[in-house]
Amino acid sequence: MSHDHSLNPETMPHNPEKATLEGKNKFLGLWFFLGGETVLFASLFGTYLALKNSTAGGPSSEELFGLELVFIMTMLLLTSSLTSVYAMYHMKNNDFKKMQLWLGITGLLGLAFLSLEIYEFYHYIHEYGFTFRSSAFGSAFYTLVGFHGGHVLFGLCWLTAIMVRNAKRGLNLYNAPKFNTFSLYWHFIDVVWVFIFTVVYLMGKVG
Amino acid sequence: MSIATQNKGFAAVLWDYLTTVDHKKIGKLYLYAGGLFFLLGGLEAMIIRIQLIEPENDFITAGLYNEMITMHGTTMIFLAAMPLLLGLMNAIMPLQIGARDVAFPFLNSLGFWMFLFGGIMLNVSWFTGGAPDAGWTAYSPLSTTSPGHGVDYYIMGLQLSGAGTLMGGINFLVTIVNMRAPGMTYMRMPLFTWTTFVISVLILFAFPALTVGLFLLMFDRMFGAAFFDVALGGNSIIWQHIFWIFGHPEVYILVLPAFGIFSDIFSTFSKKRLFGYTAMVFATVLIAFLGFMVWAHHMFTVGMGPVANSIFAIATMAIAVPTGIKIFNWLLTLWGGQITINSAMLWALGFIPTFTLGGMTGVMVAASVADYQYHDTYFVVAHFHYVIVGGVVFGILAGCHYWWPKIFGRILHEGMGKLTFWTFFIGFHLTFFIQHFLGLMGMPRRYWVFLEDQGLDTGNFISTIGAFFMAFGVIVFLINAIYTAIKGEKAPADPWGGRTLEWAIASPPPYYNFKQLPLVRGLDPLWIEKVEGKGKMTPAEPLGDVHMPNGSFIPFVMSLGFFIASFGFIYHATHDVAYLFLFGGMAIGLGSMLVRSLKDDHGYHITKEELEREAD
């Protein structure tokens, strides 16, 4: 029983990401991991909510935030989640090229999001002197949003690595779970951003 | 195992362990490392007790004393109790569910090395200008303003080992969900496996809170953030909430596996099925669930107001109900049984009265107004030592005596085992019972000295004497372990008349565990086969090739990278060369991750022919 044979069957099963035990384990393991990540972000949200009015004389959230930019960012990330769904759809149909294409679009959208976020931070620091160290609110804001940004960055590196690595050899039962777990992770990041958009930006601007 | 391995030189064995992904070897590594840290924590405890042997003693300075108590608590919880339990789980749990391996062997090994480097990190601080000194709870602003780098080591050390634990938790969860043998339904799993499962969920949901707390502390101390800086609008109480949202489930992470161990032992040595198995599983899950709702009972005196105090008081008391169910189920397991008392069973039997006392005082401290007196006194010190020593340490020692033959292939010496139990048991009660009264008589905890003429002399003296008994017991156990390794009696596959699957294979088990996966026909599968069948497990599959994972050196290198980077974080503000460590370490760590991701690792197969040869 050679690995090449077992991992590259003549006809790919319908759910290649869950066809092997390793694949099933990866799938479930990532779900559990995301459960832990939920607590991580919940703790950060809790901290942020406790400190969001502790501006220590610095600018408040109403003065800082502009919803236009954040709305564009939200759209970018939501769209990238959708494109990663397309990618997974093509993976299940064993269409490697289309999967790569849609994953590429996902990555570019993520990159655009990240660039806007960096611009946003730059703007706050240079226009308002609002930094990580200026108040408890500043620390909490940059930590929460920055943790999310860090997750996006990690996701982009991950995506690049698996796309480049598998560019030449196509889809098989060994790497299908890897693409699938990435996609799950990317959805999670998206969901977290929806909460950030609501709790940090909308509530910060209105509430 | 095959003969080839026995002729290996030292270097080969070392390399084998550095690269192993075998859950049984990782289990042993956890036991060795956890044991070492347990001795270190014990030494710190002895120094604390010697300092408190008489009023206004000056055996050690105030600063050093604070480092001792901080390191004693941190070491015992994170570096001794956790890894020792993780060691037993690694070594035994996959066998109990009839699995050949864990779900993520690589992650499992990474978890161990992260924990070990985290533990080393913490203890390096002794040699670099002082250990952490803000207590194991590291309350801000004491921890954020503590001078020197001690607390920085606490942050980085716990961050590393915490990440390792989280990986271990996820690994166990997926293993139990996906890799049970045919017929091993959830409600046929041994209690030790059940508790492993439940505490893995707790690890998953509790440790990220610690991760966040440590990050906040790290940002405040190393990068000038203001989370806990009142002058910039910070709030010191946030730390307490985050710490205990992690910290209270952590108590159950420690004690539930011990419950699992005792359940297996009571059942085996009473020759009876565990009484009320379903209720036991239900109680375990309920305790875990409630464990997340009660964190603020550590904070009754913080000033949360009467509403919060009342709610958390009642929620805490509620935990006594499932815990009580467990105690009575154990008693009823003994009732009507055929009780064998050996050293493993002695620890389990010693646990019942000890832990009941700890549970009693648990209800007492849950009554918020009474807690206004107990809180932060020796009463609380006594309470949690009754729970953590009486529950967890007794559990670990019981588990060691019970599973030693399975893990190491030799049976611990019975006489020395009993001597260890009796000296440790008596010493324990001598040390801690009196501390309930010391607390009520006005002795707060974490006191470097107590003053003369406050009526606290006798109690403290007795307590210190008791500590020496405990130390003696531990030394005897150590001698026992060494003696057993050299001259101990070789263990058969099933030395105790076991009931669960781990006793169906050789001691120690072959590296592939089960040649053929067993068919499980009910709770206590081996017992069922002994009573109703052929006396051994029926295979659930024909003999075939067995897929095994490759060993890997990457987990060690990755952990080493993050270990190096931690020094960079600690010293970056004061030493430029630290950036070299920071970026170099991160490059090694993340680079290893990339290598792991890019390099295909399909594992290898043991062929059917090889397996057939092994049998002879």
Added chain:
Amino acid sequence: MLGWMGKFRALFLLSSLALVLSGCGKENLTALVPKGYGAESSLDLIILTTVIMLFVFAVVMVIYVIALVRFRKKKGQEDYIPKQVEGNHTLETIWTVIPILLLIIIAVPTVIATFDLADDAGAEDAINVNVTGNQYWWHFDYAGEEIQTSQDLYIPVGERVYLNMLSSDVIHSLWVPSLSGKMDVNPENENTMYIEAYEEGVYWGKCAEFCGPSHSLMDFKVVVVSPEEYEEWVADMQNVDPEEPADSEIVEDGQQLFEENNCMACHAIGSSPVATGPNLTNFGDRSRLAGIEDLSKDNLVKWLKNPELIKPGNKMTGKYPTLSDEDADKLADYLLQLQPSDITPDSAGN
């Protein structure tokens, strides 16, 4: 609190009295002999829970011992296989329901007492003291009275005194075991608790939240006096005039040294907002030096020359020039004569 609890308390007190008498537990320090409202509330609950829990423990132990004696493996029955019992619904229901009932018996008075002790409705008309916790000493500012003092808190017997507590540095916790349970003193979020003493006397207070190297040396006293004596003490304290010209050589030398060494930058004498260091208005009346040592001249000279030897990590060390033996001696004489009132810990029975 509850009527029928009286008997239990008497029984419990009797046994704890035996402990106290046998040399364990010092009066006015131990929580087992309450002399104030809060301590009494706590002890009532402590007794109630102990009694109920001892009952549970007894039940467990009886079953445990019987099981061990009856069902231990006997010679000649090695092959006996016990009946494999799955469980018993009746039994399991019993040991689920009874603990719930017992816990309700505990929970109800707990909640009542929790709300009772948190009740600060009477605070406005009562004596209010603003307490500041510092590494490693306590500052007491009598609201509206223009009295500041440190280390010794004077209160009248039988009255509720409200303490509004904040910390100037790390978290502390104020605990006078014989009078009341503890409450944390945080750097933010002022906490309020009240104490009400039943008997005159001097009570030991302790810091109960880990606060640094000298955490164990952060003792203070609560001096409980009669209402008349309290009035007298208040008047005496208000009469202190730090500007008053020196009437003796000791005072003159002392004042000069106090000024030369810039002691007043941290320490005030008389009513003053300066509270970087303890207020010294009634230093000569203190029950203890630095909260822990006997208030003798020898100890005070030792402290002035190097406070680090007495309280490691204190904030005074190194803040002033090294004192010569002679200067330290003079300064000690000056400080020890700061005795504005006849109402002192000694007069209260220290």
